[in-house]
Amino acid sequence: AQTVTxxxxxxxxxxxxxxxxxxxxxxxxxxxxxxxxxxxxxxxxILVIRQEAYKQQNATENRFSVNFQKAAKSFSLKISxxxxxxxxxxxxxxIYKGTYKxxxxxxxxxKVLA
Amino acid sequence: KAGVTQxxxxxxxxxxxQVTLSCSPISGHxxxxxxxxxxxxxxxxxxxxxxxxxxxKGNFPGRFSGRQFSNSRSEMNVSTLExxxxxxxxxxxxxxxxAGGTDTQYFGPGTRLTVx
Numbered sequence: 353a354q355t356v357t358x359x360x361x362x363x364x365x366x367x368x369x370x371x372x373x374x375x376x377x378x379x380x381x382x383x384x385x386x387x388x389x390x391x392x393x394x395x396x397x398i399l400v401i402r403q404e405a406y407k408q409q410n411a412t413e414n415r416f417s418v419n420f421q422k423a424a425k426s427f428s429l430k431i432s433x434x435x436x437x438x439x440x441x442x443x444x445x446x447i448y449k450g451t452y453k454x455x456x457x458x459x460x461x462x463k464v465l466a
Numbered sequence: 467k468a469g470v471t472q473x474x475x476x477x478x479x480x481x482x483x484q485v486t487l488s489c490s491p492i493s494g495h496x497x498x499x500x501x502x503x504x505x506x507x508x509x510x511x512x513x514x515x516x517x518x519x520x521x522x523k524g525n526f527p528g529r530f531s532g533r534q535f536s537n538s539r540s541e542m543n544v545s546t547l548e549x550x551x552x553x554x555x556x557x558x559x560x561x562x563x564x565a566g567g568t569d570t571q572y573f574g575p576g577t578r579l580t581v582x
Contacts, residue, residue: 383566383568385568387570394575395575395576396573396574396576397556397573399572402570443509447567447568448566448568449565449566449567450567451566451567452497452499452514452516452522452567453499453511453514453567454499454501454511454558454571455511456501459508
């Protein structure tokens, strides 16, 4: 069965510093996609970044980048120059072709300290 | 473009009642998915619809059902509510153009259901 594991329930980072959130997944599929979503206290889930498994290049979006290690089935999110607005729950998600459903990790709560 | 909208935002029901939640996708999006979010179970997939057809369903009892209309709007219904159904119900829409349903999903704000 496909699973997504986020082993860090909570993390803290100083404003302007860099933090890395971990995510591992288990799958025997080859055509899959990975995502990081952010859920601020207002509860609206927002897409942070998307990675296609067939692409070797790591996705980046401004201050957000991923380290995608396909063989290790690891998909970590790096947030650079952390800002107070980055405080939120971060969910790692996985979908493989033909299933039409995301499988989510349990989330990591990120606190940003001023 | 307006985002995904869900109504109502908050709902309080008692055990045994039924409830209907509504979701309007982003304009042009044809796929709608529903998820249940609870502190204990996290985010669990309920079902996905595309062009009024259910393409996948999660491991939930038959009390949970859904449908999609020709304008892509979707509703989910929970009958005979139980205390454990208290949760945030999230709707997500996607264009539905990529093969195999791998489009990025965009989430609504959710409906907070409390069952007393």
